[in-house]
Amino acid sequence: MLPVAAARPISLTASQRQRLKKMAHGHKTPHQARVRAHIVLHAARGRSNARIARETGLHLDTVRTWRDRFARQGIAGLADRKRSGRPPSFTALQTAQVKALACRLPAETGTPLSRWSCPELAREAVTRNIADSLSASTVRRWLAQDALKPWQHRSRIFITDPGFRPKAERVLDLYARTWQGRPLGEDELSGAP
Incomplete structure (x- = not known):
């Protein structure tokens, strides 16, 4: 039998604890966020992953995943990661x-x-x-x-402008946060003249 890795210890600041309690008990909080907050709050009380899984009815791997993500990234680690998904078929x-x-x-x-x-x-x-x-x-x-x-x-509504396509391309590129085929940074308004 392989040895089981010890659960990562979780210690919370007062503000983290307060935020997690709001997430765990908020009526408008999405279900997944509530579950993740409960896992971290149980972990902060020193409970093992197996005990948390038993008490919450979750799979042990689920508990381990969210405990580890919180230990590495804090509250931001409880958010869903961006998924690439299927690229759009049309521009x-x-x-x-x-x-x-x-x-x-x-x-x-x-x-x-x-x-x-x-x-x-x-x-x-x-x-x-x-x-x-x-x-x-x-x-x-x-x-x-x-x-x-x-x-x-x-x-x-009649669009009779012969320059519709080039004008639309520029505007739609900016909405897509790109300029001349280059993605714009978070702090860039645009590279447009």
Whole structure:
């Protein structure tokens, strides 16, 4: 049998203890944060990981993980780590271009329709090389974000500016906290002129 590593001792400052108690007993605190705060408070009382697991009904590995993270990083260690997730399939510019297209009459594009539907918008976006492929459900989701319903409205907002794309790219890059392909730092407002 392998020896079990001793649990890391936890000592709290008065402000840490007070903050953890608020987290553990706050009615608006998310459940995961409450559980993590309880683990640390039990650990600060000198309890073993096995005892904390038994008393809280959590798995021993869960208790060990959050105790160790708190010992290394303090209260900040109790937060979820950033997850990379799946990269976005479409850029903000592509989304904006499809929304701009939805705000134009189909006849202006040479499409023989009186109103746009999501499948028709998706096809037109692919035809215009806005995206390589695009589903009607993605178009529907994008339009719903701004409550755009081109199949129901009689009036349109016309984007006729030929410089729409370059202007939109600059603005959307700044919203994405990038400038000329370089991520902006936390303290940078922008590198734009």
